[in-house]
Amino acid sequence: MERERVNRKIAAIFAADVAGYSRLMGMDEEGTLARLKAHRRELVDPKIVEYYGRIVKTTGDGMLVEFPSVVDAVRCAVEVQRGMVERNAEVPQGTRIEFRVGITVGDIIIEGGDIFGDRVNVAARLEQLAEPGGICVSGRVQEDTQGRLEIAFEDAGERQLKNIARPVRVYRVRPSAAAATARPALTLPEKPSAAVLPFQNMSGDPEQEYFADGMVEEIITALSRFKSLFVIARNSSFTYKGKAVDIKQVGRELGVRYVLEGSVRKAANRVRITGQLIDATTGAHLWADRFDGALEDIFDLQDRVATSVVGAIAPKLEQAEIERSERKPIGNLDAYDCYLRGMASLYQWSKESNDEALRLLYRSIELDPAFVSAYGAAAWCYVWRKTQGWVANSAQDKIEAIRLARRAVELGKDDAAALSAGGITFAHIAGDLDGGAAFIERALVLNPNLAGAWLNSGWVRVWLGEPEVAIEHLARAMRLSPLDPILFRMQGAMASAHLFAGHYDEASAWAEKALRENPNLQQGLRVAAASHALAGRLEEAQKAVARIRQLDPDFRISNMQDRLPAVLRPQDFARYAEGLRKAGLPG
Known part of the structure; x- marks a missing residue:
């Protein structure tokens, strides 16, 4: 009797399931299922397609996939797990969906759309050995991919797997030294x-x-x-x-x-x-x-x-x-040169460089009185000067900052950066919160990609008593500029939003992040002191006040308003003052 021909081929087999799926379903059946479907739709399935995999079948929380290339199978698994880390970043521990993945390679039987064989069973057993969020592979996978991907392999020894005749050498996939120190990958936005x-x-x-x-x-x-x-x-x-x-x-x-x-x-x-x-x-x-x-x-x-x-x-x-996009800015190159040099000075963020930036920006305005960008940047220099306590003549500075801001918004009705700079100046220095907010909102309509406008909008929402909205806007600012050298400003603003929301632990954490980037950020030091004190951490609060007093010996409760926005709500000002008083700031 002639033996029936069996269709075989060599393939990489990828088996995955969700760690603790039954527990998650018991806690929140509908929510868990919805999140799993979203992860599949937005991350897992697109990655499988990207690396030429074929989903053989799914079983509730699990899936079986075949790849023509073992390198692509491992690469897909690594990118899925990295993507899940990012997607789980804001999800509370204990409710996260975390995949376990097992990969092997070898001869399999193809029947219809399904696959069978010893290698399929090995992949399933390897997946059960993987940690939540982890990947386990067989010895042959390790041999075939070693040195070809930015990963390292941890030898887990030979294992006798259930219903598998021979022991299997097992390796756990770990990030390589280079990959471990690299910044985490961010998910691509939906639009270009x-x-x-x-x-x-x-x-x-x-x-x-x-x-x-x-x-x-x-x-x-x-x-x-x-x-x-x-x-x-x-x-x-x-x-x-x-x-x-x-x-x-x-x-x-x-x-x-x-x-x-x-x-x-x-x-x-x-x-x-x-x-x-x-x-x-x-x-x-x-x-x-x-x-x-x-x-x-x-x-x-x-x-x-x-x-x-x-x-x-x-x-x-x-x-x-x-x-x-075809909108020409100014026509005077000399003024433009001065503006560029002024911005280069501003980005150094010191008192001296701020003064130099103002000198150059005024020269730019002198050369081209219609140069809107220079007005906006100069106005913002005064905002930063007040925030840092560098004000030489507060009354005169206030008048000049408002003049520059008014000129910026008059000339720049369709210039998002100028409207944003003018708006924050009106709000912070003039105390015109409604007017400033309107200009910033107009800036965001014109240019929703402007990180600085989202930052300024976050501040305005803080002062309006809407800290939760502020947190959303500040998160948007940081996403648009995730490696910004002045990320400390966004982090400092986030700290203030959490402070006035009553989230003292989050406020101090964000303030510490900002201070790691800029130890002289006085707004960050003030929030750190107040939030630590209000949370009962007086030792940390006193350390922050000591640093404030080193940088600004004249700062005390009685002159706080000179450093803070003119529009801070009375209850927020009182909370701030209470925290700083508990931290040891003199009256």
Whole structure:
């Protein structure tokens, strides 16, 4: 009798289930099922497709998948587990859905759409050995993938698996040293997402660095006007300045699909801009171009670069949206140079650099009295001066800050950055909370990708007595600029929001994060002192007050209002003062 032919092939087998699924279902049946479906739909299934896997079958909380490549099977498992860590970040311990994964490779039987064989059983047994959130693989998988992925293998020894005739060498997958120190990957937004890295200055003149940086800032601004794009803020992109970068890693760390890099060469009265757009998920080059022109046409060149990039990222965008990016800023290059130099000084965040920034910004305004960006930036310098306790003449500073802010919003009715800067100045210094909030809301309508506007909106919500809304807006600001060198400002604002929400543990935690980035952030020190004291941690509170007094010996309860926003609600001011008094701040 002729033996029936059996259809066999070599494949990598991936088995997964949810750790503690029965317990989770017992706690919240409908919620657990909904979350599991969301994880499958948004993360697991797309990753399987991305790495050419085929879902053979699902069984409640489990699934069986085959891959033609063992490297792809392991890569898929690693990325799924990393994605789950991120998705579980805000989920309370004990209610998280965590997958266990087992992978082996070998000969299997194909029958219809199903698979059978010893290797299938081994994968299932390996999955049962995995920790929640972990991956276990067989010895052959380890041999085939060793050195080909950024992972390490921990030898768990030979195991006698249930109903498997021979012992199986088991390895647990761990992040490699490089991967363990890398920043965690961020989930890609639903809409097209982009980061513009600092352009290389090819002029051979270190003094022109500010010019190359300014070029990138203008391109980021042009791109960020599109509501259909998610654009990473300038300060996060600039953390890569001067570094050799891996574009795929940049994409993972910033949570973007596309990365633009390039160079600027300025000589005499000519400038050349080169740029290339890369798909960070694959490393593929999508677009490259070169733009040459006279220096007086610099803004036209910037608009052309921005328009071309947008066309490459989202070719189906309506032409009207593309044309919206073609808005020239100022026509006076000398004023523009002063503005760029002023912003470079501002980003140093010291009293001296703040004074230098104001000098340069005033010079920019003198050269071009219609330069809206300079007015907004100068007004914001006064806000920072007050926040840090650097005010030389509070009455005169208040008058001047309001004048600059009023000019910024008059000239910049359609300029989100100017409206945001003017709005925060009106609210913080003039005490016009409603007017300031309206300008900031207008800025967010014009440019929902502007991290600074979300930060300012967060502050306004704090002062309006809406700390929970403020927390949401500040989280949005940090997502738009996750590597921002001034992340401490966002963290400090988040600390204040939690303080006035009565979340003293969260407030002190956020304040400590801000202070790790900027130990001299007086707003962060004040919140740390007040929140620690209100939570009963007097020793930590007293340490914070001692540091405040070192930086600002004249600071006391009686002159708090000089450092705090003019619009702080009486009950919030009283809570703040109570905390600082308990912390030991003199009256």
